[in-house]
Amino acid sequence: MSTSTRIDVPAREGRGVLVAAGRSFRVFDVEGRQCVDLFAFRADDVGEYHSAEHTRVHVNRVFPRPGEHFVTNKRRPILLFEEDATPGVHDMFVAACDPTRYEGLGAEAGHASCQDNLQHAMAGLGHPEIEIPQPINLFTNIALGEDGSIEWLPSLTKAGDHVVLRAELDCYVVVSSCPQDIVPINDKNPSPIALELS
């Protein structure tokens, strides 16, 4: 019988964990208005990972609804979206932030990034060489204009808002508290998140 485990993730940092098939977990926005970049890699083969473009085709929608699956680049269900205790605004259109992104935004060198957080977490799990997939950008408020323009809006989540996901394969799950403090998606105030395995 598995016991509950809570992983607190400080603002701007990331953490990774191996989640066994069948186990559910919650991802919390602890203080509110904080985006989470979430990634999932199949434990038996990290070349198979959650793929936004395959999930969109699988659910015929830009983001799954509770009860639907996220699938891998081999179209295999990897996560089940069990519950959404948030305003329901998430994103799978924009890439993880990385050092080049912050350089382009005029940040000083060394700015934390979701890509660095992902790579660091996966290296700690024994996988220093991975692809960088399109993240599941939980709580992230990216609006599309009628002309296809992208608007980066502050997250709508409040303290304690969360989603529940279930692993459908043994997988590495990585969550990053997005350190973006130049565009306003985190209300320019990155804050902690938490991952709780039930």
Add this chain to the structure above:
Amino acid sequence: MSTSTRIDVPAREGRGVLVAAGRSFRVFDVEGRQCVDLFAFRADDVGEYHSAEHTRVHVNRVFPRPGEHFVTNKRRPILLFEEDATPGVHDMFVAACDPTRYEGLGAEAGHASCQDNLQHAMAGLGHPEIEIPQPINLFTNIALGEDGSIEWLPSLTKAGDHVVLRAELDCYVVVSSCPQDIVPINDKNPSPIALELS
């Protein structure tokens, strides 16, 4: 001085070619209503390739406009969108079709796919092991509903419609005449395309 080269691609097939930095090329819908899956890999390192999610951030829009760049997973410009001689409807949301997709749609085993066409073309260029990126789905009419639903509509292109792109890096460009004949994006009638290097 480079001479013009035209590569005719039969319906349901793909072709790949090395394009030198600075060289422009046209991609034609020969008969009309035909989607093209286009991929670009950096010749010096095929682990760097065109990335839809990085391009969306780069142009702050779901698809570039003429005069804008497509960028790689390292945010480096790889293709310049020089000219759009079509109704202007393209897609970068849906994954390349593959054998698993056709299995799910009830097709018989052995149905051609853009993923197989890509892998075959890149193997022929000496790269049998590649990631399968989100394609640049030229001429592809994917509509988003207000609820985020995805609708697969017939292409709006007419015979001879084309785009002009310019390589910004030495890159492998692969084009596939999408063999999708179950959902109606190709009007259920896959047809030839052409790539013309100018």
